[in-house]
Amino acid sequence: MDRAPGLSVRLKLTLSYAGFLMVAGGLLLAAVWLFLLRYVPERAMLNNPDDQLNGVFPVRSALLDVFAPRAAAVFAFLLVFGLVGGWLLAGRMLAPLTRITDATHLATAGSLSHRIRLSGRQDEFRELADVFDGMLERLEAHVAEQQRFAANASHELRTPLATSKALLDVARSDPAHDHGKLVDRLYAINARAIDLTEALLVLSRADQRTFTREPVDLSLLVEEATETLLPLAEKRGVTIDTSGDPAPAFGSQALLLQMTTNLVHNSIVHNLPEQGSVWVRTDARPESVVLTVENSGEKLSPQLVSTLTEPFQRGTERIRDDHAGVGLGLAIVQRIVQVHDGSLTITPRPEGGLRIAVQLPAPPLQMAK
Secondary structure (H helix, E strand, O other): OOOOOOOOHHHHHHHHHHHHHHHHHHHHHHHHHHHHHHHOOOEEEEOOOOOOOOEEEEHHHHHHHHHHHHHHHHHHHHHHHHHHHHHHHHHHHHHHHHHHHHHHHHHHOOOOOOOOOOOOOOOHHHHHHHHHHHHHHHHHHHHHHHHHHHHHHHHHHHHHHHHHHHHHHHHHHOOOOOHHHHHHHHHHHHHHHHHHHHHHHHHHHHHHOOOOOEEEEHHHHHHHHHHHHHHHHHHHOEEEEEEEOOOEEEEOHHHHHHHHHHHHHHHHHOOOOOOEEEEEEEEEOOOEEEEEEEEOOOOOOHHHHOOOOOOOOOOOOOOOOOOOOOOOHHHHHHHHHHHOOOEEEEEEOOOOOEEEEEEEEOOOHHHHO
16 A cells, blocks of 8 residues: 655654653743742832832842743753663654564565564563564464465476376377276376366365354264265265264354264275274354264374374375375365354274374354254
8 A cells, every 4th residue: 555654653752752742841931930939029129228129119020030041051951861761761662563574574575484583571572572483483383374275286296297297208109008997097197187176176165264154053964974985984984973963053154064964074084994983973062063074094193193194194005096185175074164153173093093183162042052
């Protein structure tokens, strides 16, 4: 925004300090003058044989002649003292703000690693500096995460495109090649690229928070997700056990359904080769609801579990089958939980597999009724 030039804050504070000092000095001199007027007579009778000043003498006028020049000198001193002292005092007081402004310019230029780190005891400027440092830290982490995500997404998208190009090159150089298998491979690769693109769009939509919040029963979403994924579970020999009470949450039904589907799908795919199990439970609490999804599977270390919500992480290995997903399942879940002001907890089960708990705020009382 273009603004007209104006006085600096330091100059404004200097003028304010000097003006206040002048007013205070003027009031003090006025009080002295009123005191003199009250106790000094207007005229006095002088009778001194040895002096020529005999008769009536105007005391007040003589006093005014003496007081006025000295009062003017005091005013001049107060003005100079107020301007110089106010300028120095304002500069000292605004020094932290100058450091904050310099840090803001550096951040605007792209340097997010700079920190203000104001020393001293807590006050308004130091509180502002600490908040600004925290904002820079979160912004730097967010930018780094976005850059890492963009690099991973580019890599993931480049892989199916490069594979498709290689298959097409083979088909063009060898017309006798089996085109049926080629079409099947291209179809699978294209389907995977579409899944990845749709997952990226879901993440983008969640990041924008452009959705309408409404009461949503998580138990109904669990039923819908398990019914949709039941053929996949039967194909893999996985049993799904659902239980729990109605769990009214507050948010986007589409996003929360995507979250629930991702959790159940992830639990089915990353399970035992045969006779695996998935347990889904919903619980309603006074101010929140909890969705818990557990599955059997391989034993996982806490270090590996802590990385599962990062984009394109797929557990112990990068599985490449028709239902392995694109490595964004739990990343999408975490983002959906964050934009709904909830919490996501992932812990390894001692006997193998994972336990994932999602806690979301309950609807406001007036909407829950």
